[in-house]
Amino acid sequence: MSAIFDEKIHQTLADSKLQLAIFAATGRLMEKRRKAVNADACPDYQELRTQAHEVKRHTIDHLDYYLELFERNVSAHGGRVVYCKDGTEVADFVLGLARQRRASLIVKSKSMTTEEVDLNERLEHHQLESVETDLGEYLIQLAHERPYHIVAPALHKTKEQVADLLTERLGVPRETVIEKQTMIARAVLREKFLAADIGISGANFLVADSGAIVLVENEGNARLTTSAPKVHIAIAGIEKMIPRAQDLAVFLRLLGRSATGQPLTVYTSFLSGPRRGDEIDGPDEFYVVLLDNGRTKVLADREKRESLYCIRCGACLNHCPVYRKIGGHSFPWVYSGPIGAILTPQFLGVNHEPGLPFASSLCGACAEVCPVKIDIPKILLDLRSDVKKSEEREGASRLERFAFRAWAWVMRHPRLYEMAGMAAASLAPSRDGGGWVRSAPSGIKVAPLDAWLSQRDLPSAPAKSFRQLWRERR
Amino acid sequence: MPARVSLFVTCIVDQLFPKVGLAVVDVLERLGFQVDFPEQQTCCGQPAFNSGYREEARQVARHFLDVFHDADYIVVPSGSCTSMIAHHFEDIFDKEPENLERARRLESKVYEFSRFLLEVAGVDDVGARLDEVVTYHDSCHALRELKVKDGPRRLLGKVRGLELREMDAAEECCGFGGTFSVKFAEVSGGMARTKIDSIVRTGASAVVSVDSSCLMQIQGAISRVGLPIRTLHLAEVLASR
Numbered sequence: 207m208s209a210i211f212d213e214k215i216h217q218t219l220a221d222s223k224l225q226l227a228i229f230a231a232t233g234r235l236m237e238k239r240r241k242a243v244n245a246d247a248c249p250d251y252q253e254l255r256t257q258a259h260e261v262k263r264h265t266i267d268h269l270d271y272y273l274e275l276f277e278r279n280v281s282a283h284g285g286r287v288v289y290c291k292d293g294t295e296v297a298d299f300v301l302g303l304a305r306q307r308r309a310s311l312i313v314k315s316k317s318m319t320t321e322e323v324d325l326n327e328r329l330e331h332h333q334l335e336s337v338e339t340d341l342g343e344y345l346i347q348l349a350h351e352r353p354y355h356i357v358a359p360a361l362h363k364t365k366e367q368v369a370d371l372l373t374e375r376l377g378v379p380r381e382t383v384i385e386k387q388t389m390i391a392r393a394v395l396r397e398k399f400l401a402a403d404i405g406i407s408g409a410n411f412l413v414a415d416s417g418a419i420v421l422v423e424n425e426g427n428a429r430l431t432t433s434a435p436k437v438h439i440a441i442a443g444i445e446k447m448i449p450r451a452q453d454l455a456v457f458l459r460l461l462g463r464s465a466t467g468q469p470l471t472v473y474t475s476f477l478s479g480p481r482r483g484d485e486i487d488g489p490d491e492f493y494v495v496l497l498d499n500g501r502t503k504v505l506a507d508r509e510k511r512e513s514l515y516c517i518r519c520g521a522c523l524n525h526c527p528v529y530r531k532i533g534g535h536s537f538p539w540v541y542s543g544p545i546g547a548i549l550t551p552q553f554l555g556v557n558h559e560p561g562l563p564f565a566s567s568l569c570g571a572c573a574e575v576c577p578v579k580i581d582i583p584k585i586l587l588d589l590r591s592d593v594k595k596s597e598e599r600e601g602a603s604r605l606e607r608f609a610f611r612a613w614a615w616v617m618r619h620p621r622l623y624e625m626a627g628m629a630a631a632s633l634a635p636s637r638d639g640g641g642w643v644r645s646a647p648s649g650i651k652v653a654p655l656d657a658w659l660s661q662r663d664l665p666s667a668p669a670k671s672f673r674q675l676w677r678e679r680r
Numbered sequence: 681m682p683a684r685v686s687l688f689v690t691c692i693v694d695q696l697f698p699k700v701g702l703a704v705v706d707v708l709e710r711l712g713f714q715v716d717f718p719e720q721q722t723c724c725g726q727p728a729f730n731s732g733y734r735e736e737a738r739q740v741a742r743h744f745l746d747v748f749h750d751a752d753y754i755v756v757p758s759g760s761c762t763s764m765i766a767h768h769f770e771d772i773f774d775k776e777p778e779n780l781e782r783a784r785r786l787e788s789k790v791y792e793f794s795r796f797l798l799e800v801a802g803v804d805d806v807g808a809r810l811d812e813v814v815t816y817h818d819s820c821h822a823l824r825e826l827k828v829k830d831g832p833r834r835l836l837g838k839v840r841g842l843e844l845r846e847m848d849a850a851e852e853c854c855g856f857g858g859t860f861s862v863k864f865a866e867v868s869g870g871m872a873r874t875k876i877d878s879i880v881r882t883g884a885s886a887v888v889s890v891d892s893s894c895l896m897q898i899q900g901a902i903s904r905v906g907l908p909i910r911t912l913h914l915a916e917v918l919a920s921r
Contacts (some may be wrong), residue, residue, distance in 0.1 A: 567857025570824035591731030614736035642903040661869025662900030672698035
């Protein structure tokens with residue numbers, strides 16, 4: 207694990223206020239989800255999960271077909287599909303269009319895909335103002351931070367911290383009532399919506415048979431983003447595809463419940479193409495940017511491609527006991543929690559943060575709540591093996607590899623195993639009743655032992671192993 | 681002729697918690713099973729598998745297949761090791777058809793301890809008595825990979841004198857996670873302390889589980905803060921008279 211990963215984890219654990227904020231917020235989301243998926247609220251919840259998994263599997267296995275179908279249908283409605291390999295291509299497209307349309311202000315609704323390619327920073331670099339309009343995202347943008355959570359970007363901020371932030375950045379009087387804070391942001395953002403030249407959204411789903419994108423939200427900002435400005439650009443990863451509009455009957459029921467415990471979000475928008483001649487609202491131009499940025503690499507890996515089934519509900523984060531301790535900003539990339547731990551190494555390479563797949567107790571809570579049944583623990587195990595293979599090629603972690611080789615050798619030789627056990631026991635203080643020791647025997651310095659003892663006591667060695675007692679019994 | 685049961689005691693019970701192994705033998709023999717302990721046994725290979733060392737895990741798993749190839753039933757006092765054998769052997773032998781076949785034959789024979797009692801022995805009352813208030817910790821692999829949830833509670837429910845008090849986060853991980861406990865010691869320790877808070881709120885004087893590794897983590901953290909709570913493997917409770 208890198209020193210920076212270690213340090214961020216340590217800092218988060220040491221901040222008791224932050225610990226409480228994360229624990230309380232994720233706890234509330236867990237509770238809301240639990241109520242929304244129980245047998246009374248959603249009797250067919252497990253069947254929906256199975257169906258969602260199967261639909262995603264089919265779509266991802268035939269993604270080339272559905273991408274072409276989607277593109278044809280978007281064009282038929284007067285929109286345009288743009289394929290981008292990476293963040294640079296996305297920024298180039300947006301900048302080019304902004305120049306042609308003489309645009310200077312962009313409003314954005316929440317999109318992890320644009321976070322993934324640092325779109326705001328890239329646009330600002332070219333003097334284009336790009337304003338986040340989701341309340342949490344707006345706060346994060348004011349604070350110059352990355353989202354803390356896939357669904358709740360400002361989950362870690364208390365209302366007091368938000369009050370300070372608004373005062374500092376907007377020069378408004380300090381306000382700690384959440385509703386009033388919302389009104390402050392709303393007053394700023396309404397003006398931005400009216401003045402914006404381009405609206406950029408993400409897409410929760412790309413519907414192949416309709417050439418439509420689907421957006422779910424609770425604040426109404428995505429509707430304004432996609433209808434007020436003359437140009438709408440939706441930016442989405444290619445894996446957001448579903449074959450048919452009717453499949454939404456499965457996914458929409460799962461997404462709101464898993465994310466925030468809502469049967470449906472407050473707004474669900476189906477957008478296909480620019481405003482037609484007889485319509486009052488809507489943009490004059492409609493673009494869908496389909497981003498690769500590493501996704502085709504994941505697609506090529508049969509073992510791990512189900513990572514692409516993710517619908518970004520964030521349930522795995524809320525239920526992850528590790529995320530609940532180390533929070534979102536300890537993670538090395540924009541995607542945090544269990545899904546971040548499997549996406550980051552696959553998108554950026556296993557060496558980007560080799561410790562990441564190991565930052566899990568493999569408890570399986572993530573897979574249990576995943577609405578599309580991604581087997582996250584299995585993928586983490588595969589990635590751990592990938593990390594070790596890469597380390598072996600590069601000659602890293604030599605001591606650990608040697609230790610596991612020696613261990614495997616001992617485990618194949620029962621006599622050796624027994625002697626090793628007795629040798630270890632002779633070094634440790636013995637125990638007849640069940641004593642627990644607080645420190646290592648003097649003169650013994652082993653890193654894993656010290657790490658264990660930094661947090662907990664260790665059982666002292668029993669006088670006899672089970673096999674010795676077994677022999678005596680016979 | 682009583683049914684023959686092969687005990688895979690697990691390396692952690694063998695080396696650190698032999699009383700748990702004796703309790704398993706005691707309960708099984710009382711029920712009339714003939715218990716066999718193949719002495720060539722060592723480990724299932726999980727530590728290497730979970731640490732990314734597939735080849736080393738395979739070597740140890742092959743040894744396991746050799747030792748237990750002719751078992752009728754394999755009883756394991758651990759959900760985690762049972763799951764390694766019953767589920768993950770398939771993953772590590774995906775390129776060795778012969779061993780894959782041997783691993784698959786074992787799948788239907790390997791039982792986590794509480795499951796064996798309920799499904800093979802067909803008993804939920806083993807005649808145990810323990811005058812104590814206990815709470816039950818769902819170990820993750822037993823719960824999520826083997827779906828062991830109500831079984832241990834049913835068995836505990838039949839123990840005379842015992843009161844089971846559920847904790848609010850019974851299904852939340854204790855933070856052990858094998859090498860995770862030392863690679864991310866601070867996170868692991870924090871998870872253990874959250875677990876202990878939940879245990880303390882029940883007022884129970886003992887925590888019961890079906891995995892000695894979880895109990896080592898929980899007891900280690902309890903011992904560090906000096907709380908008067910002990911940990912017991914389910915087998916130890918069921919062997920109490």
